Amino acid sequence: MNPAFSVPLPRAWAEIDLPAFERNVVKIKASLPAHVRYISVVKADGYGHGVAHIVERLLQCGIDSFAVANAREGSDVRYIAPQAEIAILGPTLPEEIPQALADNLTIAVSDADEIRTLARIAGTLNRRARVNIAVDTGMGRMGIWHEQAESVFSAVADSAELDWRGVFTHFSSADSSPEYTELQRARFLAAVKKIPQARRESLTIHADNSAGLETFSRERPFNAVRVGILQYGWKPAPGSLFEKISPEPVLSFRTRVGLVKNLPAGTPVSYNRTFTLEKDSRIAVLTAGYGDGIPTAASNRAEVLVRGRRVPVIGRVTMDQTLIGADALPEVSVGDAATFIGESEGSRISIEEFCSRSDCIPWEALVSITKRVPRIYRGLRIQ
Ligand SMILES: Cc1ncc(COP(=O)(O)O)c(C=O)c1O
Secondary structure, eight states: OOTTOSSOOOSEEEEEEHHHHHHHHHHHHHHSOTTOEEEEEOHHHHHTTOHHHHHHHHHHTTOOEEEESSHHHHHHHHHHOTTSEEEEOSOOOGGGHHHHHHTTOEEEEOSHHHHHHHHHHHHHTTOOEEEEEEEESSSSSSSEEGGGHHHHHHHHHTOTTEEEEEEEOOOSOTTTOHHHHHHHHHHHHHHHTTSOHHHHTTSEEEOOOTTOOSGGGSSOOOOEEEEOTTTTTOOOOTTSTTTTOOOOOOEEEEEEEEEEEEEOTTOEESGGGOEEOSSSEEEEEESOOTTTTOOGGGTTTOEEEETTEEEEBOSOOOSSOEEEEOTTOTTOOTTOEEEEEEEETTEEEOHHHHHHTTTOOHHHHHHTSOTTSOEEEESOOOO
């Protein structure tokens, strides 16, 4: 049993540092100009952190605007945040619309067909649907193509069943190409200019995510920003609006040593024998695998921290177990924690390092920690 916890540790767990999350949120909020709304992106179970605790903490920090991927996620957030503005970022299927309306979610629309369907269902249910118009400025995903946006603007504005709340676009390369981001921004601004000024002033207008570049350094109509990964402790782009913010890591991902054994030189380990012991060796079997969120790409590449010491993953990661070399750990014993992401006795493996050794990106690593891995919260406030 780890003295930090009053219950036995599980076989694998994600530790969520809520006070660190809160400090990130407070810093981000303080860095925004007063007229700019902080829309917290909490899709995919709050980027794998557990949406209920994440939304609770955001509400305590004064954040009242959320973005989710779909209606189902929106309904979960509505349960916790009865007064908040909750925007769906992806397409809403016709059969999801009644629940989305009942929960007062703001539905993103991209074309005339979606607008007609939404207005018809809202009319039948005697409700007004909250709507954000998505504009495609070069991502090729959600939204009306920017050159055709005007017709969608008028269709929403003219509908009695629709309550037009905002307009947004999404950048494809904000973390890698300032030039392309500027092109997308210019396209978006040209489209937004076609909205009559009085109407425009009533809308929430946003484009930037955590990597958005210098949006507010010039006189522009943006009045919100959609913040995802930055609040969870990773900064994707130096030189962004959030340049001065150094977020703190929030999530640690750990498992345990389940077995320690000695094997003779020449023994191949794990499936398909991709690693062979060169000498008589001590190895340890960890109690987590790709069924918990350790990518198979980490096979023979990742490192873990045990008792503050780095040791290599050897052989293929399997569904429930991962093997590590333990020659450098003479005192290792069953039950020891093994850290894939996070700190151990003064050493740290960052999420960047974990990703670079596992062929994935931080967003993906966080949301890939599976549901059999319990989330353990530090700094929980019991209400
Ligand atoms: C439309 C949209 N806006 C904002 C975000 C948040 O991005 P980030 O996590 O990089 O801040 C995402 C994330 O995938 C998104 O799809």
